[in-house]
Amino acid sequence: MKSVTLTTGKVFFSKNIQHFIKEAKRLRDSDDIVERNLLFAVKVASNMANSTNTLDELLSPALEGLTEAKDSYNPKRAKFTTWAYFKIKGKILKYIQSKSEYIEIDNNIPEPDYIDTQWVRELLDLLPPQERELIDDIYYKDFSYQDLSSKYGITGVGLKEKEKRIIKKLKIISNL
Numbered sequence: 001m002k003s004v005t006l007t008t009g010k011v012f013f014s015k016n017i018q019h020f021i022k023e024a025k026r027l028r029d030s031d032d033i034v035e036r037n038l039l040f041a042v043k044v045a046s047n048m049a050n051s052t053n054t055l056d057e058l059l060s061p062a063l064e065g066l067t068e069a070k071d072s073y074n075p076k077r078a079k080f081t082t083w084a085y086f087k088i089k090g091k092i093l094k095y096i097q098s099k100s101e102y103i104e105i106d107n108n109i110p111e112p113d114y115i116d117t118q119w120v121r122e123l124l125d126l127l128p129p130q131e132r133e134l135i136d137d138i139y140y141k142d143f144s145y146q147d148l149s150s151k152y153g154i155t156g157v158g159l160k161e162k163e164k165r166i167i168k169k170l171k172i173i174s175n176l
Contacts, residue, residue: 033070033073033080034066034067034070037066037080037081037084038063038066040066040081040084040085040088041059041062041063041065041066041084041088042055042059042062044062044085044088044089044092045058045059045061045062045088045092046058048089048092048093048096053096053099057095058092058095058096060095061088061091061092061094061095062088062091062092064091065084065087065088065089065090065091065092066084066087066088068087068091069083069084069087069088070084072087123170123173123174124136124170126173127166127169127170131162131166131169134148134152134159134162134163134166135163135166135167135170137151138163145159145160
């Protein structure tokens with residue numbers, strides 16, 4: 001059984017996340033800004049949860065962020081949920097980072113002394129012409145994203161996303 005203490009001094013005991021969400025829904029009309037936004041904190045945490053970091057794990061830092069948001073909130077600067085979002089996300093990211101510091105890395109993995117450029121070229125030839133040209137422009141011709149954004153007619157951020165998708169595709173192809 002987990003417990004979460006809010007700044008109001010109330011302690012919630014939760015057998016599981018569903019029980020906590022039910023309790024948070026009951027408090028939506030509360031006078032306390034933290035209690036009113038418990039579901040918001042759960043939503044932010046659930047968006048960041050994955051197989052490595054479960055929602056149960058992320059709930060505590062999310063609530064810490066919500067409490068911190070209440071303590072530092074200035075209504076003249078932003079809406080509370082906007083302010084709280086960044087505080088909650090920051091606390092969760094800090095938690096994830098501290099957790100990952102304890103992961104051991106095997107440094108005994110041998111690294112290749114060379115890359116088979118012929119194999120890379122053959123792999124690139126499997127791509128559609130426009131994707132192949134984009135990878136060529138980025139990695140072989142060293143164009144900046146800014147230079148390429150006018151050539152391809154999309155923003156630099158759009159190009160980076162497209163590059164990521166292409167690299168992911170190449171990784172899948174190379175493992176076949």
